[in-house]
Amino acid sequence: MSDFSEELIRPKTEDDQEESCVFSGTGMSFPWLQKHIGTVATGGKKEKDFAQTTNACLSFIQEALLKHQWQQAAEFMHSYFQILEDSDSHKRQAAPEIIWKLGSEILFYHPKSNVETFNTFADRMKNIGVLNYLKISLQHALYLLHHGMLEDANRNLSHAETWRYGEKSSSQEVLINLIQAYKGLLQYYTWSKKKMELSTLDEDDYAYNTASQNMLNHSWKTSVNLCALIQTPGVWDPFVKSYVEMLEFYGDQDGAREVLTNYAYDEKFPSNPNAHIYLYNFLKREKAPREKLISVLKILYQIVPSHKLMLEFHRLLRKSEKEDHHKLGLEVLFGVLDFAGCTKNITAWKYLAKYLRQTLMGNHLAWVQEEWNSRKNWWPGFHFSSFWAKSDWKEDKALACEKALVAGILLGKEREIDLFSVDYLGCENSALCHRRWVC
Numbered sequence: 001m002s003d004f005s006e007e008l009i010r011p012k013t014e015d016d017q018e019e020s021c022v023f024s025g026t027g028m029s030f031p032w033l034q035k036h037i038g039t040v041a042t043g044g045k046k047e048k049d050f051a052q053t054t055n056a057c058l059s060f061i062q063e064a065l066l067k068h069q070w071q072q073a074a075e076f077m078h079s080y081f082q083i084l085e086d087s088d089s090h091k092r093q094a095a096p097e098i099i100w101k102l103g104s105e106i107l108f109y110h111p112k113s114n115v116e117t118f119n120t121f122a123d124r125m126k127n128i129g130v131l132n133y134l135k136i137s138l139q140h141a142l143y144l145l146h147h148g149m150l151e152d153a154n155r156n157l158s159h160a161e162t163w164r165y166g167e168k169s170s171s172q173e174v175l176i177n178l179i180q181a182y183k184g185l186l187q188y189y190t191w192s193k194k195k196m197e198l199s200t201l202d203e204d205d206y207a208y209n210t211a212s213q214n215m216l217n218h219s220w221k222t223s224v225n226l227c228a229l230i231q232t233p234g235v236w237d238p239f240v241k242s243y244v245e246m247l248e249f250y251g252d253q254d255g256a257r258e259v260l261t262n263y264a265y266d267e268k269f270p271s272n273p274n275a276h277i278y279l280y281n282f283l284k285r286e287k288a289p290r291e292k293l294i295s296v297l298k299i300l301y302q303i304v305p306s307h308k309l310m311l312e313f314h315r316l317l318r319k320s321e322k323e324d325h326h327k328l329g330l331e332v333l334f335g336v337l338d339f340a341g342c343t344k345n346i347t348a349w350k351y352l353a354k355y356l357r358q359t360l361m362g363n364h365l366a367w368v369q370e371e372w373n374s375r376k377n378w379w380p381g382f383h384f385s386s387f388w389a390k391s392d393w394k395e396d397k398a399l400a401c402e403k404a405l406v407a408g409i410l411l412g413k414e415r416e417i418d419l420f421s422v423d424y425l426g427c428e429n430s431a432l433c434h435r436r437w438v439c
Contacts, residue, residue, distance in 0.1 A: 054083045054091075061102055070110040077103055084128065096129025100136055108143070115147055130165055134175040137163070141182060150186060157183045177229050181239050184225030188242040195249065230259065233268040241278065248282075256282060264296075276300040277309065290316055294325065301332060306339040311347055318355070327367050330359055334371045343383060344392075349402035356409045372410055380411065 057080040064073035122140040137160035144153035226243040247256040264275040297313040317329035392400035
């Protein structure tokens with residue numbers, strides 16, 4: 001493993017010249033590339049040779065990455081390190097970030113790589129690419145988290161938190177906030193573990209009171225980090241969830257509601273379906289009025305009409321006393337079943353079969369016609385073809401029957417019997433059931 005680490009990380013020496021582009025590991029030889037590397041390493045005649053060499057190496061690395069040829073990519077990276085000596089200052093300044101992105105990708109997937117090698121590479125790149133120190137530190141910490149090394153990740157973030165280079169720029173400030181927020185997440189993880197331990201203790205025990213006080217301290221430290229970050233426009237889902245959980249645990253319902261409301265409705269934040277999901281679940285825990293729940297899910301419906309909460313949205317609309325909510329309830333069911341990922345959702349088909357009947361019995365044929373007119377040219381082939389009828393009946397008879405009921409209502413009696421005949425379904429009762437729904 002140490003050999004691989006040195007091969008990827010160590011700077012080029014004259015002894016490497018003859019091996020730079022003749023790779024015994026891959027059996028590939030590039031004499032022209034070797035010639036250019038030799039020219040550059042010995043002082044060089046033409047700067048264009050250097051550019052051709054580094055550009056070629058970069059192309060080979062990218063191709064190797066696409067093909068998951070990690071060893072070959074690592075060997076090309078050894079030559080690509082020469083970009084750090086490029087006479088073009090712009091390329092030289094951009095090189096550390098490129099090397100870090102490519103090298104970290106290789107080390108993440110290379111079969112002979114390990115945490116020690118990645119740490120060595122990351123520390124080396126922090127010193128080479130000073131302007132990228134914060135980015136590299138953050139990504140290094142995430143790598144350590146991925147491998148369950150929480151203490152090392154926290155130590156890495158702490159070092160980055162106090163790092164400064166020149167005047168504090170706006171980009172540095174954003175990265176520092178992000179680093180502090182991830183520290184907050186680590187503290188939240190500790191807090192969460194203590195909360196689980198707390199649930200097993202008697203509230204009258206000394207241990208319970210001590211653990212509670214420790215949790216309060218962790219909560220304060222974590223909330224400072226997380227609160228600062230989520231005020232900045234962006235998508236901060238895990239941070240918001242963690243912060244709200246702590247606010248709820250300590251009884252600050254108003255604070256939790258304010259955070260979630262701002263996260264969902266503040267126009268400075270990008271459109272984010274999760275923000276409305278979090279708000280809805282919070283309001284549901286609070287037993288908020290049905291109208292409030294409907295208003296939140298109505299926005300989620302506009303963003304993700306196929307979300308699993310749409311069936312719950314339909315139930316809320318169905319229980320409402322407003323007629324426009326009843327009409328929207330029908331639209332929501334059709335909207336869910338417009339998506340291929342929901343075509344086998346038997347609950348959605350049950351709801352639609354039942355609600356179609358209720359809607360027609362309530363003299364709202366126009367509602368059904370409005371939804372069906374935009375779908376009559378493609379739903380029959382999408383849902384009700386002979387192929388799908390046979391396939392559904394073979395895989396899930398209950399699903400096939402629910403779809404047959406809907407087909408009978410939407411396509412008419414003759415079409416329904418044609419698609420779902422006794423011979424077709426192999427079930428006389430189901431065919432009679434379909435016919436009864438059509439009448």
